Amino acid sequence: MNVTSFYESLCAQLAGLLTGERDWLANTANASALLFLELEDINWAGFYFLHGSELRLGPFQGKPACTRIEVGAGVCGTAVRTGQSQLVEDVHQFPGHIACDAVSASEVVVPLYNGDQCIGVLDIDSPLIARFTEQDLAGVEAFAKTLLESSDLPSS
Template identity: 90%
Template sequence: MTITAFYESLCAQLSGLLTNERDWLANTANASALLFLELPDINWAGFYFLHGDELRLGPFQGKPACTRIPVGAGVCGTAVKTGQSQLVEDVHQFPGHIACDAVSASEVVVPLYHGGKCIGVLDIDSPLVARFTEQDLVGIEAFAKTLLQHSELPTAD
């Protein structure tokens, strides 16, 4: 299976999980579980939601994580500050990286937009350096878009 076909299948699975369910908490919980089960070589998958000038931990799969991240700090905070997805091949080379799990080596973070405003991020970590490719980023962005289309997410405060 090609990487494109893999992410198309993953998005279809997510759509199936979210059919007839609009609740953001339930949907982000199922989305993080699906990612954790289906993506090889990852050690964390989950969400942070924007509250004022910080991100707060949302549903996730993996080891316990940082509960609050200031906007602009680490990979997640940078994604919010810049409004751009972050693909980090080696987190140890990322200035200001926040190490919630010391074994994480690479990371991809996609900002989530609802109503024209960033409301949080989808964050995925791997213990492998350079685990994520540009194709993974495109697929994970499509996954986030699928989630947003099926959910009534809260607005940022």
């Protein structure tokens, strides 16, 4: 199966998993579990939610993580500050990278929006350099869109 087909299938699995459930917390918990189960070569998948000028840890799968990240700090904070998804081939080369897990080597982060308001990020880490491609980024963005469309969204 190619990468595009994989993410189409993953989005369909997520949509099925979320059918009949609109609770944001429950849906992000199940979404992180699905990502952790289905994606190869990752060591963390989860969410941070925006509270004022910081991101706070939400549902995730993987090792314990940083609980608070300032907007603009690290890959997650940069995604919020810029409003753009981040695809980082080597986190050790990313200025200001926050090493919640020293094993992480690459990362993809997608900001999550309720209308024009950022409410948090979806963050996925891998222990492999350059694990994520532009196709992965597009797939993770589609996954996030499926989640957002299937959930009652909080405001930040």
